[in-house]
Amino acid sequence: MEKVFSKSVTGIKNLSRENIDYILDLAAKLEPIINGESDAQPLKGKKLATFFYEPSTRTRMSFESAMIALGGGVISMSDAQRTSSVWKGETLKDTIKTIENYCDVIALRHFEAGAAEKADSYSGKSIINAGDGPNEHPTQTLLDLLTIKRRLGRLDNIHVVLCGDLKHTRSTNSITLALSKFKNVKLTMVRPQGFETSDWIKDILNKNNVEYAETEDLQAAINGEPDVLYMCRIQKERFDSEEDFNKIDGLYCLTRAMLEKVDKNIVILHHLPRVNELDESVDDYPGAAYFEQTYNGVLVRGALMTMLLNREHLV
Amino acid sequence: MEKVFSKSVTGIKNLSRENIDYILDLAAKLEPIINGESDAQPLKGKKLATFFYEPSTRTRMSFESAMIALGGGVISMSDAQRTSSVWKGETLKDTIKTIENYCDVIALRHFEAGAAEKADSYSGKSIINAGDGPNEHPTQTLLDLLTIKRRLGRLDNIHVVLCGDLKHTRSTNSITLALSKFKNVKLTMVRPQGFETSDWIKDILNKNNVEYAETEDLQAAINGEPDVLYMCRIQKERFDSEEDFNKIDGLYCLTRAMLEKVDKNIVILHHLPRVNELDESVDDYPGAAYFEQTYNGVLVRGALMTMLLNREHLV
Amino acid sequence: MEKVFSKSVTGIKNLSRENIDYILDLAAKLEPIINGESDAQPLKGKKLATFFYEPSTRTRMSFESAMIALGGGVISMSDAQRTSSVWKGETLKDTIKTIENYCDVIALRHFEAGAAEKADSYSGKSIINAGDGPNEHPTQTLLDLLTIKRRLGRLDNIHVVLCGDLKHTRSTNSITLALSKFKNVKLTMVRPQGFETSDWIKDILNKNNVEYAETEDLQAAINGEPDVLYMCRIQKERFDSEEDFNKIDGLYCLTRAMLEKVDKNIVILHHLPRVNELDESVDDYPGAAYFEQTYNGVLVRGALMTMLLNREHLV
Numbered sequence: 001m002e003k004v005f006s007k008s009v010t011g012i013k014n015l016s017r018e019n020i021d022y023i024l025d026l027a028a029k030l031e032p033i034i035n036g037e038s039d040a041q042p043l044k045g046k047k048l049a050t051f052f053y054e055p056s057t058r059t060r061m062s063f064e065s066a067m068i069a070l071g072g073g074v075i076s077m078s079d080a081q082r083t084s085s086v087w088k089g090e091t092l093k094d095t096i097k098t099i100e101n102y103c104d105v106i107a108l109r110h111f112e113a114g115a116a117e118k119a120d121s122y123s124g125k126s127i128i129n130a131g132d133g134p135n136e137h138p139t140q141t142l143l144d145l146l147t148i149k150r151r152l153g154r155l156d157n158i159h160v161v162l163c164g165d166l167k168h169t170r171s172t173n174s175i176t177l178a179l180s181k182f183k184n185v186k187l188t189m190v191r192p193q194g195f196e197t198s199d200w201i202k203d204i205l206n207k208n209n210v211e212y213a214e215t216e217d218l219q220a221a222i223n224g225e226p227d228v229l230y231m232c233r234i235q236k237e238r239f240d241s242e243e244d245f246n247k248i249d250g251l252y253c254l255t256r257a258m259l260e261k262v263d264k265n266i267v268i269l270h271h272l273p274r275v276n277e278l279d280e281s282v283d284d285y286p287g288a289a290y291f292e293q294t295y296n297g298v299l300v301r302g303a304l305m306t307m308l309l310n311r312e313h314l315v
Numbered sequence: 316m317e318k319v320f321s322k323s324v325t326g327i328k329n330l331s332r333e334n335i336d337y338i339l340d341l342a343a344k345l346e347p348i349i350n351g352e353s354d355a356q357p358l359k360g361k362k363l364a365t366f367f368y369e370p371s372t373r374t375r376m377s378f379e380s381a382m383i384a385l386g387g388g389v390i391s392m393s394d395a396q397r398t399s400s401v402w403k404g405e406t407l408k409d410t411i412k413t414i415e416n417y418c419d420v421i422a423l424r425h426f427e428a429g430a431a432e433k434a435d436s437y438s439g440k441s442i443i444n445a446g447d448g449p450n451e452h453p454t455q456t457l458l459d460l461l462t463i464k465r466r467l468g469r470l471d472n473i474h475v476v477l478c479g480d481l482k483h484t485r486s487t488n489s490i491t492l493a494l495s496k497f498k499n500v501k502l503t504m505v506r507p508q509g510f511e512t513s514d515w516i517k518d519i520l521n522k523n524n525v526e527y528a529e530t531e532d533l534q535a536a537i538n539g540e541p542d543v544l545y546m547c548r549i550q551k552e553r554f555d556s557e558e559d560f561n562k563i564d565g566l567y568c569l570t571r572a573m574l575e576k577v578d579k580n581i582v583i584l585h586h587l588p589r590v591n592e593l594d595e596s597v598d599d600y601p602g603a604a605y606f607e608q609t610y611n612g613v614l615v616r617g618a619l620m621t622m623l624l625n626r627e628h629l630v
Numbered sequence: 631m632e633k634v635f636s637k638s639v640t641g642i643k644n645l646s647r648e649n650i651d652y653i654l655d656l657a658a659k660l661e662p663i664i665n666g667e668s669d670a671q672p673l674k675g676k677k678l679a680t681f682f683y684e685p686s687t688r689t690r691m692s693f694e695s696a697m698i699a700l701g702g703g704v705i706s707m708s709d710a711q712r713t714s715s716v717w718k719g720e721t722l723k724d725t726i727k728t729i730e731n732y733c734d735v736i737a738l739r740h741f742e743a744g745a746a747e748k749a750d751s752y753s754g755k756s757i758i759n760a761g762d763g764p765n766e767h768p769t770q771t772l773l774d775l776l777t778i779k780r781r782l783g784r785l786d787n788i789h790v791v792l793c794g795d796l797k798h799t800r801s802t803n804s805i806t807l808a809l810s811k812f813k814n815v816k817l818t819m820v821r822p823q824g825f826e827t828s829d830w831i832k833d834i835l836n837k838n839n840v841e842y843a844e845t846e847d848l849q850a851a852i853n854g855e856p857d858v859l860y861m862c863r864i865q866k867e868r869f870d871s872e873e874d875f876n877k878i879d880g881l882y883c884l885t886r887a888m889l890e891k892v893d894k895n896i897v898i899l900h901h902l903p904r905v906n907e908l909d910e911s912v913d914d915y916p917g918a919a920y921f922e923q924t925y926n927g928v929l930v931r932g933a934l935m936t937m938l939l940n941r942e943h944l945v
């Protein structure tokens with residue numbers, strides 16, 4: 001296990017398997033503090049700025065919850081594009097060179113791919129990518145991984161099915177990249193034609209000798225008894241045309257009945273919020289782990305901040 | 316006096332007189348802490364999420380002020396319906412099952428009657444109803460009661476006039492229910508025809524043998540020398556038609572001159588903000604207690620959180 | 631040096647030179663605390679309410695950062711006019727008489743000149759003017775002054791050029807008033823005809839025997855080798871007509887080339903965000919100090935709160 005020594009975490013692609021192990025291990029150590037069973041305050045005196053160009057209540061509140069639980073403070077801009085008329089037209093560079101004077105770490109959500117890396121290059125403070133357009137969402141992936149690890153006890157030797165719009169979903173991009181770093185991972189991608197995983201990601205899978213298959217048939221993928229099934233919301237905001245969106249919207253919907261066709265208890269993940277691709281009948285299925293994901297999100301976000309601010313010794 | 320032993324406070328209707336006494340007593344004990352005269356931090360390490368589907372600066376800031384003053388932390392969603400595009404369409408159940416992983420107690424404002432009770436059933440964490448549509452607003456009522464108790468020294472043996480739209484106002488619903496739990500309370504309802512207190516509330520009053528009268532004449536009610544006069548804002552957002560709203564808007568306006576017709580110093584309450592039903596000439600009237608109500612609101616909200624999180628021993 | 635003994639800071643015009651020296655000196659003393667190099671918490675137990683009728687992420691986050699760094703807590707209303715439907719129509723008086731029950735100090739941003747002074751007259755708590763329409767923005771000026779003092783080592787005996795819309799910009803109003811309190815200050819105002827510094831400010835300059843000149847030529851002003859050059863954004867929201875705005879928009883743009891024409895290292899200030907009046911080529915110029923201004927803003931806002939809440943002895 002090895003700590004990330006750069007000052008920021010802008011993408012899963014910059015993290016080694018050893019880095020990921022380090023972060024997940026630290027997340028587990030933070031659990032008693034975050035749950036209030038310990039009085040430790042490893043981030044006391046530290047300040048987080050959540051700076052979100054697009055609103056994302058879930059991710060923002062998760063970061064803020066972690067920082068408060070670890071003893072730090074929070075300043076928040078939850079919807080920079082809409083509620084800040086004055087800022088319209090200010091460059092990302094100027095914004096970051098201002099915000100960095102108010103905090104120790106910035107959780108940045110932006111609508112453009114690459115924004116977090118740019119922000120890191122402008123700033124003397126740590127940046128954590130809280131989603132940059134269609135590109136990456138590394139904290140989502142880290143919480144996905146922590147959930148799988150806690151459910152299965154391992155991240156090597158697993159078979160994962162990804163289902164939905166694999167072309168536009170940054171969560172599946174990031175987790176695909178992450179899984180390619182582990183041993184003997186097998187992937188099955190379920191998606192309609194035209195919504196395939198991007199070629200640059202497939203290139204990495206090929207380079208890392210990750211076995212993967214593509215299909216349009218969700219039930220067939222379930223019948224293959226995977227360890228994990230990751231359902232994705234079709235994100236309308238990522239589509240250029242209504243027509244493209246309609247091609248895929250409602251095409252896949254996981255139900256309890258579909259899962260009952262095999263004996264295996266499959267770990268069901270979803271990046272939430274769900275719309276119509278994950279039926280409520282699944283909620284009581286023993287493998288359903290999507291609300292656990294939100295719980296684990298606080299732990300991994302806390303771990304990232306603790307690591308980047310070099311406060312592991314206070315945990 | 317008896318503590319509320321359920322994990323949430325969703326309505327006045329679930330509180331006994333003994334519960335109310337307990338909460339008001341605890342509120343008074345918190346006063347030196349909230350005013351910064353004591354270093355106690357009974358809610359240290361605890362996190363409040365204010366989750367408001369409708370904006371309500373007053374109620375939200377009051378909850379947050381109490382939590383901070385008692386040593387805890389706050390994460391906030393001030394306008395979930397408008398500023399969170401992603402969340403649109405997410406069920407209350409999914410939202411609550413997510414948010415509960417970020418905090419210890421949720422102050423929930425929702426536009427639908429019954430939302431707080433539903434949220435309580437979904438969540439393992441404490442819910443405090445911060446207003447659920449036209450239904451209940453229990454923290455408002457508790458602060459009303461604390462204000463009356465501090466002004467009159469009692470909650471039994473009082474005559475209270477309620478004036479305004481008694482059909483649509485949750486604040487008057489809740490205080491009517493609350494007062495029905497005390498001894499020898501007399502109510503006078505001042506409202507135009509068509510805006511009467513709902514029958515289900517009158518049924519409770521009858522069952523509890525509460526004496527009440529209805530009138531359209533505010534001056535006559537004042538001339539009856541009540542102990543308390545509660546003026547209500549006509550809340551346009553509760554009306555289905557502009558026509559109905561216009562029937563009552565501006566019909567009642569309390570002035571200093573109206574109060575001067577009797578010798579008695581009547582305690583004047585209002586749930587604020589006021590529009591045109593409470594003239595500024597009343598502000599210097601000795602009985603005017605509506606800004607005290609906002610002060611007392613911090614105390615009762617702090618008391619509810621302290622009670623539900625079982626931290627009374629740290630007060 | 632002399633502390634401000636009134637309970638609020640509503641404008642530079644109420645501050646003496648001795649007051650300003652006191653605040654800037656206190657700001658410097660707070661620096662190690664704000665940077666996390668000291669565990670002191672001079673504002674522990676204190677609560678700031680940032681109440682902004684207009685959004686201003688920069689000023690709001692700066693106040694909040696200072697309060698958190700000094701050990702206090704924050705409650706926030708970032709866009710009262712737009713996100714608070716209920717509050718529409720509530721008077722400033724009622725709002726302030728409510729908010730004051732939730733906090734110890736209010737940072738108030740309002741669209742009307744004089745709002746902060748009015749708020750101070752309504753409230754028993756401290757008010758800090760965070761900008762009142764076209765009138766004053768004293769915390770901006772204090773951070774401007776701190777930046778000049780840190781760069782030049784003095785506030786007396788300086789030549790300052792102000793450039794832009796000197797008619798509508800509150801930041802230049804406030805700093806002009808402030809500089810008039812120091813010794814041997816020379817001002818050069820660069821602006822097109824029709825956008826002159828207001829007469830009431832010129833009257834004060836004349837009364838205080840401040841030497842000033844007016845010109846339309848920015849390069850000529852630079853060639854005069856001033857100590858400081860303050861560039862202003864043309865603020866569209868302050869104009870009554872598009873036509874007036876177009877007369878001045880884009881008229882002035884400071885570039886590195888313009889500064890290279892003289893040998894002197896001029897301190898470049900800007901109230902940020904910039905639009906088109908300050909070219910990015912200036913960012914590496916040694917005198918460029920506009921991001922330092924945002925850093926210094928946290929210090930002076932922390933100093934004001936510490937002073938008004940009488941916690942200097944804990945610094």
